[in-house]
Amino acid sequence: MKTILIIADGAGDRPEKALKNRTPFQAAHTPNLNALATKGINGIMDVIAPGIKPGSDTGHLALFGYDPHDYYTGRGPFEAAGAGITLKKGDVAFRCNMGTVKNGVVADRRAGRKPTSEFVEALKQIKIETVHGVTPIVADGIAHRFALVLRGQDLSWRVTNSDPHDTGMPVQQVKPLEKTGGALRTAKACSEFMKKAEHILATHPSNKTRDPPANAVLIRGAGIATNMPAFETKYGLSTAAIAKGTLYEGVARMLGMEVITPKTATGDKNEDCMAFAKETKKALKRKDFVFLHIKGPDLAGHDGKPEEKVETIESIDEMIGELLDLDALIAFTCDHSTPCNLKGHSGDPVPIAIAGEGIRTDNVTHFDEIACAQGGLHRIRGSDLMPILLNILNLNEKYGA
Amino acid sequence: MKTILIIADGAGDRPEKALKNRTPFQAAHTPNLNALATKGINGIMDVIAPGIKPGSDTGHLALFGYDPHDYYTGRGPFEAAGAGITLKKGDVAFRCNMGTVKNGVVADRRAGRKPTSEFVEALKQIKIETVHGVTPIVADGIAHRFALVLRGQDLSWRVTNSDPHDTGMPVQQVKPLEKTGGALRTAKACSEFMKKAEHILATHPSNKTRDPPANAVLIRGAGIATNMPAFETKYGLSTAAIAKGTLYEGVARMLGMEVITPKTATGDKNEDCMAFAKETKKALKRKDFVFLHIKGPDLAGHDGKPEEKVETIESIDEMIGELLDLDALIAFTCDHSTPCNLKGHSGDPVPIAIAGEGIRTDNVTHFDEIACAQGGLHRIRGSDLMPILLNILNLNEKYGA
Numbered sequence: 001m002k003t004i005l006i007i008a009d010g011a012g013d014r015p016e017k018a019l020k021n022r023t024p025f026q027a028a029h030t031p032n033l034n035a036l037a038t039k040g041i042n043g044i045m046d047v048i049a050p051g052i053k054p055g056s057d058t059g060h061l062a063l064f065g066y067d068p069h070d071y072y073t074g075r076g077p078f079e080a081a082g083a084g085i086t087l088k089k090g091d092v093a094f095r096c097n098m099g100t101v102k103n104g105v106v107a108d109r110r111a112g113r114k115p116t117s118e119f120v121e122a123l124k125q126i127k128i129e130t131v132h133g134v135t136p137i138v139a140d141g142i143a144h145r146f147a148l149v150l151r152g153q154d155l156s157w158r159v160t161n162s163d164p165h166d167t168g169m170p171v172q173q174v175k176p177l178e179k180t181g182g183a184l185r186t187a188k189a190c191s192e193f194m195k196k197a198e199h200i201l202a203t204h205p206s207n208k209t210r211d212p213p214a215n216a217v218l219i220r221g222a223g224i225a226t227n228m229p230a231f232e233t234k235y236g237l238s239t240a241a242i243a244k245g246t247l248y249e250g251v252a253r254m255l256g257m258e259v260i261t262p263k264t265a266t267g268d269k270n271e272d273c274m275a276f277a278k279e280t281k282k283a284l285k286r287k288d289f290v291f292l293h294i295k296g297p298d299l300a301g302h303d304g305k306p307e308e309k310v311e312t313i314e315s316i317d318e319m320i321g322e323l324l325d326l327d328a329l330i331a332f333t334c335d336h337s338t339p340c341n342l343k344g345h346s347g348d349p350v351p352i353a354i355a356g357e358g359i360r361t362d363n364v365t366h367f368d369e370i371a372c373a374q375g376g377l378h379r380i381r382g383s384d385l386m387p388i389l390l391n392i393l394n395l396n397e398k399y400g401a
Numbered sequence: 402m403k404t405i406l407i408i409a410d411g412a413g414d415r416p417e418k419a420l421k422n423r424t425p426f427q428a429a430h431t432p433n434l435n436a437l438a439t440k441g442i443n444g445i446m447d448v449i450a451p452g453i454k455p456g457s458d459t460g461h462l463a464l465f466g467y468d469p470h471d472y473y474t475g476r477g478p479f480e481a482a483g484a485g486i487t488l489k490k491g492d493v494a495f496r497c498n499m500g501t502v503k504n505g506v507v508a509d510r511r512a513g514r515k516p517t518s519e520f521v522e523a524l525k526q527i528k529i530e531t532v533h534g535v536t537p538i539v540a541d542g543i544a545h546r547f548a549l550v551l552r553g554q555d556l557s558w559r560v561t562n563s564d565p566h567d568t569g570m571p572v573q574q575v576k577p578l579e580k581t582g583g584a585l586r587t588a589k590a591c592s593e594f595m596k597k598a599e600h601i602l603a604t605h606p607s608n609k610t611r612d613p614p615a616n617a618v619l620i621r622g623a624g625i626a627t628n629m630p631a632f633e634t635k636y637g638l639s640t641a642a643i644a645k646g647t648l649y650e651g652v653a654r655m656l657g658m659e660v661i662t663p664k665t666a667t668g669d670k671n672e673d674c675m676a677f678a679k680e681t682k683k684a685l686k687r688k689d690f691v692f693l694h695i696k697g698p699d700l701a702g703h704d705g706k707p708e709e710k711v712e713t714i715e716s717i718d719e720m721i722g723e724l725l726d727l728d729a730l731i732a733f734t735c736d737h738s739t740p741c742n743l744k745g746h747s748g749d750p751v752p753i754a755i756a757g758e759g760i761r762t763d764n765v766t767h768f769d770e771i772a773c774a775q776g777g778l779h780r781i782r783g784s785d786l787m788p789i790l791l792n793i794l795n796l797n798e799k800y801g802a
Contacts, residue, residue: 358415358742360424360749360770376771378780380451387452391748398746399449400456400469401476401622 001357001393003237003289003329004280005385007063008316009056009248010298012337012350012369016306024297024309024340025351025368032320033313033353033367036332040355042364043377045385046347047336053347054382056298059335060251062382064291065235066228073157074223075247080147082250083139087225092155092186094148095221096138097163098201099171100212106167110144111214118206119214120146126196131189141246142267148219150189156182156224162194163218171216190219230256231289235390240283242276243293252291258283269296269312273319280323294319301338309340329356329392331385332367349379358392402758402794404638404690404730405681406786408464409717410457410649411699413738413751413770417707425698425710425741426752426769433721434714434754434768437733441756443765444778446786447748448737454748455783457699460736461652463783465692466636467629474558475624476648481548483651484540488626493556493587495549496622497539498564499602499615500572507568511545512615519607520615521547527597532590542647549620551590557583557625563595564619572617591620631657632690636791641684643677644694653692659684670697670709674716678723685729695720702739710741730757730793732786733768753778753786759793 011025019027047054047062057075058068076093087093098116100108120140128134134152141147158177164170174190176183197217207213231239233256241252244265252259260283262275271294283290296312323330333352336345351372353364362376373379380388390396412426420428448455448463458476459469477494488494499517501509521541529535535553542548559578565571575591577584598618608614632640634657642653645666653660661684663676672695684691697713724731734753737746752773754765763777774780781789791797 358740360415360774362771362774374775376445376774378445378774380780384451387450387748389452391452391454394743394745394747396452396454396748398454398456400459400473 001327001329002284003331003389003393004284004292004323004326005289006292006320006330006332007060007294008297008313008332008334009293009295010301010336010338010345011309011313011334012348013301013309014337014339014341014346014348016340018306019310023369024306024313026370028310028313028317030313030317030367032317032324033332034365035324036320036330036355037353037367037372038365039361040353041359041362041377042351042353042367042372042375043380044349044369044373045333045352045380045382046349047382049381050349051347053345054336055345056247056335057251059382060248063335063385064231064255065383065386066255067383071226071228072223073226075221076147076157076223077225078250078254079141079221079246080139080149080250081253082246082248083141083147085137085139085147085149087149087254088151089225089227090153090155091225092150092157093223093225094219096146096148097218098144098146098214099216099218100214101171101216105170106164106216106218108212109163109167109218112212113143116144116146116214119201119204122200122204123197126193126200128189128192130192131185134185134189136189136193144214145246148193150186154182155186156180157222158183159187159190159222161220162190163220171218174219194219228254232256235386236395237288238286239289239291240287241291241293242279242283243291245293245295248293248295257291258287267295269299269308271296271312271315273315274322277319277322281326284326284328298338301340302343304340304343306340329354329389331389352377352380354388354392356392402728402730403685404732404790404794405685405693405724405727406690407693407721407731407733408461408695409698409714409733409735410694410696411702411737411739411746412710412714412735413749414702414710415738415740415742415747415749417741419707420711424770425707425714427771429711429714429718431714431718431768433718433725434733435766436725437721437731437756438754438768438773439766440762441754442760442763442778443752443754443768443773443776444781445750445770445774446734446753446781446783447750448783450782451750452748454746455737456746457648457736458652460783461649464736464786465632465656466784466787467656468784472627472629473624474627476622477548477624478626479651479655480542480622480647481540481550481651482654483647483649484542484548486538486540486548486550488550488655489552490626490628491554491556492626493551493558494624494626495620497547497549498619499545499547500617500619501613501615502572502617506571507565507617507619509613510564510568510619513613514544517545517547517615520602520605523601523605524598527594527601529590529593531593532586535586535590537590537594545615546647549594551587555583556587557581558623559584560588560591560623562621563591564621572619575620595620629655633657636787637796638689639687640690640692641688642692642694643680643684644692646694646696649694649696658692659688668696670700670713672697672713672716674720675723678720681724682727685727699739702741703744705741705744707741730755730790732790750780753781755789755793757793
């Protein structure tokens with residue numbers, strides 16, 4: 001039996017006034033998700049632990065069975081992997097923005113949100129000279145985003161951000177957070193990189209006409225690449241990820257998954273979910289385990305738009321209709337809740353349904369946070385998900401004799 | 402209040418097609434189990450942890466509150482204790498078969514499954530000479546089975562099996578799995594034991610007529626006897642085990658329980674459950690805590706026979722009828738699931754009912770995997786069972802003041 005793990009990003013929610021005190025999952029018309037719940041076993045899941053608010057990175061790691069306490073230091077490595085950099089153990093990686101500085105303070109943290117590829121290209125000439133044996137690697141991202149990796153011995157992720165996270169503030173110095181040689185070396189290399197980048201950007205021909213100019217590098221999310229075993233090695237399952245979004249693609253790549261992005265994918269609220277279903281069906285012919293990620297609900301949550309979240313869920317429901325009849329084990333859940341009235345992540349547990357051959361079907365007939373809580377899975381943790389799926393697949397080792 | 406813990410070995414299951422997509426517990430006629438569920442509190446239990454497939458040994462240890470991660474290295478010590486050897490801390494024990502070798506390869510891993518007592522008796526003369534201070538102890542088991550214990554200082558369970566686990570393969574050398582002196586000494590002692598055993602068996606008069614001959618010793622399941630506190634010491638409860646089966650008797654003996662095996666016990670699918678009830682009632686007059694173990698359902702599961710599993714459950718149900726009216730706390734559950742369509746253990750949670758004075762009765766009225774999941778216990782772990790029972794008995798210590 002093959003497996004599809006579908007993550008509706010940030011789709012979990014709280015009762016929303018605009019939806020007559022229902023959650024988006026409760027308010028949406030979801031005949032296919034309800035069919036999945038009806039034939040499956042359901043529950044709620046604390047992706048990390050009760051009350052803990054997961055990030056998108058730590059949430060996904062936990063769901064795949066990689067304890068973020070062991071493997072996560074910062075978002076940088078996942079963004080860098082998503083931008084196409086193949087990380088080595090010990091690399092320190094950062095998420096970066098091109099920003100606009102005016103009169104010594106940040107005027108726009110995103111330099112007008114416009115693509116900055118030619119600027120990123122220009123930064124590739126930078127060499128670190130004040131710290132021995134450190135090489136910077138940059139890769140372009142979406143719009144104003146790019147990734148920076150420092151490669152070399154004895155580097156550390158324990159450094160501060162240069163991004164002040166607010167306009168009207170000067171770009172910060174990257175400072176060591178501890179007195180180890182690694183943190184000092186990393187901070188020094190960042191400072192040199194930023195100084196040289198500033199010089200290159202100030203004189204870059206494209207900035208003569210660009211408004212606002214891309215004249216500052218805002219660095220954040222330092223993390224060190226840890227020794228993560230590939231998903232296939234860990235579980236013996238060949239895997240593909242059907243995803244659109246640097247972070248999700250990055251997590252998948254870091255775990256050695258083949259990443260497939262549908263050509264028509266937007267990564268936005270108006271996602272072409274049917275294209276994701278199509279790629280999933282195709283990938284399932286070659287792979288044991290397909291991870292299907294849809295970003296839309298999380299964006300509607302961050303925007304505080306319950307009705308839009310309902311629409312993203314209904315698109316996902318249509319997609320589920322394409323997958324329901326496959327001879328596969330299907331798990332449907334979220335990486336975290338993003339309640340619209342919080343406009344951000346929360347630590348509320350997420351609903352989960354698992355359906356397939358051999359499942360102990362329960363009495364749940366509607367997929368939502370409240371109904372699933374009555375299901376036969378009860379309340380599990382993200383770290384339980386892979387053991388539970390492997391058990392249904394009868395791929396788990398016996399502990400004892 | 403006295404306590405009876407009843408383990409229906411491997412009785413948990415999945416929906417079985419032959420039972421109209423019901424589990425054996427759902428399909429069986431179980432008026433007494435249902436009465437127990439009705440007057441009790443119910444739930445599902447991950448004997449080790451969600452999705453983890455327990456062995457019979459690790460499962461029982463977990464249920465008795467002995468974390469297998471602390472106390473378990475292999476099945477050998479429990480089989481040896483079940484065969485009547487009183488183990489000392491540091492003893493390394495093995496499960497052994499008498500097998501048949503022809504033309505250098507194993508032709509029958511069980512030497513025709515016939516008793517081999519006289520051969521085991523002959524092995525008692527073996528002395529280990531190449532490793533200083535090691536004494537072998539052997540004890541006869543059921544049919545072709547026997548136990549081997551190596552006693553001496555600095556021994557290790559980190560050695561391979563001599564049993565190739567398949568016919569057509571030569572008997573393997575026992576090899577150290579690590580470079581410690583203990584592993585090397587143990588492997589060397591095993592090799593000497595096997596060589597001498599082979600010689601004794603080759604010339605044993607009973608082999609002149611026996612077909613197939615018992616001419617090889619197949620060793621597996623190495624484990625070291627750990628420092629397990631007696632059940633009575635740990636909980637302050639005098640205990641008896643009513644059980645039939647080397648492993649279950651062995652676990653009970655390792656925990657210092659008095660083991661009682663009904664004379665008519667078969668240890669098979671056709672168990673004389675009523676005799677177990679009778680012994681339980683008798684033991685309960687002398688003891689605080691009786692562990693009652695019935696093997697049948699597990700065997701039906703391993704054989705892939707759902708209808709037979711239903712029958713074993715119905716026999717158990719009759720037995721429950723004998724115990725229901727006792728003034729005792731009764732806990733009924735399984736050590737693991739053995740789904741008939743897997744013909745082996747699984748990591749599916751097992752149903753559990755606890756009934757007795759002071760229980761918070763819930764709305765469950767049928768004992769099975771699906772109904773119990775709706776109960777007041779929710780989803781617990783094996784390691785929670787003894788604390789929950791001690792709490793109902795009000796024998797638990799206050800944590801704090």
